[in-house]
Every structure is written in C-alpha cells, then in structure tokens.
Amino acid sequence: MRAVVLTEFGEPDVLRISDINVPAPADDEVLVKVAATALNRADMLQRRGLYPNPFPAKHNVPGLEFAGTVVAAGRHAGRWKINDKVMGIVAGGAYAEYLTVPAEQAFRTPHGMSLVDAAAIPEVFITAWDALVVQGGLQPGGRALVHAGASGVGTAAIQLCRAMGVWIAVTCSTNKTQACRDLGANLVIDYTKDDFATAISEATSGQGVNVVLDVVGGDYVARNVACLAHKGRIMQVGVMAGPPASFNIASLMPKRASITGTVLRPRPPAEKIAVSRAFADALLPEFDAGVLRPIIDCRYDLTQIVDAHRHMEANANIGKIVVTIAP
Secondary structure (H helix, E strand, O other): OOEEOOOOOOHHHHOOEEEEEOOOOOOOEEEEEEEEEEEOHHHHHHHHOOOOOOOOOOOOOOOOOEEEEEEOOOOOOOOOOOOEEEEEEOOOOOOOEEEEEEEOOOOOOOOOOOOOHHHOOOHHHHHHHHHHHOOOOOOOOOOEEOOOOOOOOHHHHHHHHHOOOOEEEEEEOHHHHHHHHOOOEEEEEEEEOHHHHHHHHHHHHOOOOOOOEEEEOOOOOHHHHEEEEEEEEEEEEOOOOOOOOOHHHHHHHOOOEEEEOOOOOOOOOOHHHHHHHHHHHHHHHHHHOOOOOOOEEEEEEHHHHHHHHHHHHHHOOOEEEEEEOOO
C-alpha cells in the first residue's frame, strides 16, 4: 500500500510516499481502507522529529485521524461489518491507504456526509469538546474564550459553543475575523490590533469567562488568567508560541482558578476508546442534523502532501486541511 513514511526529519520535503505492507488487524481491531485524513499541528512536530514514532517497531507514518471503510476485522472485533463507514482518532498511521484501529475506538460517520469530509471531524471536534465540556466543565449559558478561532479546533469550538448556548469570544488574525463571525462567535478579537484581556474584561463587564481554550501558550498564559471568572479554568491544548512565559501563580488563587494541560495522542487505548464513544453518543446526532459540520479550508491528494504541510505552516488555513487517500 502507499503510505507517507518518515525516514528523516525536517522541512516538508522530507515527506515521501513509499510502498509498505498492509497491516493485519489484531483480534480487537478492524482494518480500514482510508478515504481521507486531515492535517494537525502534531503532524508538523512528528515530521520534524519532535514527536516519537508511536509504533517504534513499525514504519513511522504520521496521521492522527481518518475516515474510511472497514475491509477486515479481528476475531473479537464484531462491532463492525465489512463495508461499514467509520472514522476516528489514531496515534499515527493515517497517511496511508490502510490502517488498523481498535474496533471500539472507531465510530460511524455522520448520515449523508462524504467520507472525505468526515475525515476532518475526529481530532479537532473531540479535542474541543473534551477540553471545553468534559474537562473544562463548560455549561449552557456560560462564557468561553478560544484562541486561534479560525483553526480546526477553533472552528469546532465556535460551533460547539453556539449549539450549547454558550457566549464565545475568539482571537484570530485580521484576515480571519469575518470567518469567525460567520460561524457564530459572539466576540472576535483581532490579536494583531487589540489586547484580548482588555477586550474580554470590557465585553463581560469584568466578570470574565468560565473556560479558556488555548493552543498558543507563551505570553498568553498570564493574560488568560486575567480573563478568568471565579473558579474558571484554562485548558492548554497546545503551545504554538513555545513554552508558557513565567507568570505569578498567585494570580490563580483569589479566583480559585486552574490550568490543565491536555492532549489526545498519548492517552492509553482505554481512554481513547472512552472519549471516542462518549463523543459519538453526545455529538453524532448534531452532525446528522447539520448543527455541526467540519470547516474545510482545502483538499489535497496524498501525492500533494508536501504542499499540504507547507499550507498549514503558512497559517493560511481557515478550518481543516484534508488529504484524500483513496481515488
């Protein structure tokens, strides 16, 4: 099968397509013919050698999410039938024509949605939902601040908050503000022009937000604390700007606030299965009804994977970058 195999690390041009063996499913796994995958920032880190190969005994193939068709199943993977359409998250391996995944970790694709579009759902929507709602405790009628509002996670978060009746503010660059407004953000802050902490204070009459979802880190951390309401939470899901700058940890104490770091990729299989099943139960009906949808910036073929990575690193995308695998 065709797969993008990392044999060296560096700039996008190290990404090369190789011919490797189709994996065999374990007893509790299904073999999926992959229709499409979608890019994530972790793929950039893996390409640069900053994320270890999640399967050291196997080829180093990136790719954290997929949608495709079940073509084989292990002896104890009876949840799915051959030709079922599924999607899900994986620790790696989605830049390939076939992958294996625990049967319980895969979930069905939304009714009426193409497999290629469905590939843009799993990683960012699970990340946003898990961080904001499951761990962040966000409730209807609450308030949230989401950084990088036009990113995959950001566009998912805006839709989730809108569906829940949550007031949401986002930060983004000038050329992406209208897209965030169109998705339903209540307050869009152009970080190139305005200080988001000041904007949040003014918009909430000093009450702050219940949850901050941050993929940036760096010097945002201290200002995130300033944005929090009493008992608010910062959910740190990325550090695109590098390690968080130092801040006065005592600033959390009067608010009884907290900062939680969270990622999906290194979680053990049982946790990935649990969050995938809970997500499917809670939100697939919203996708079926058209309340939630993946925001897709552009589509590339697997043979264009270098260009796809360059596009993401240029920070030009609004929403997801999808890579089709099957013809």
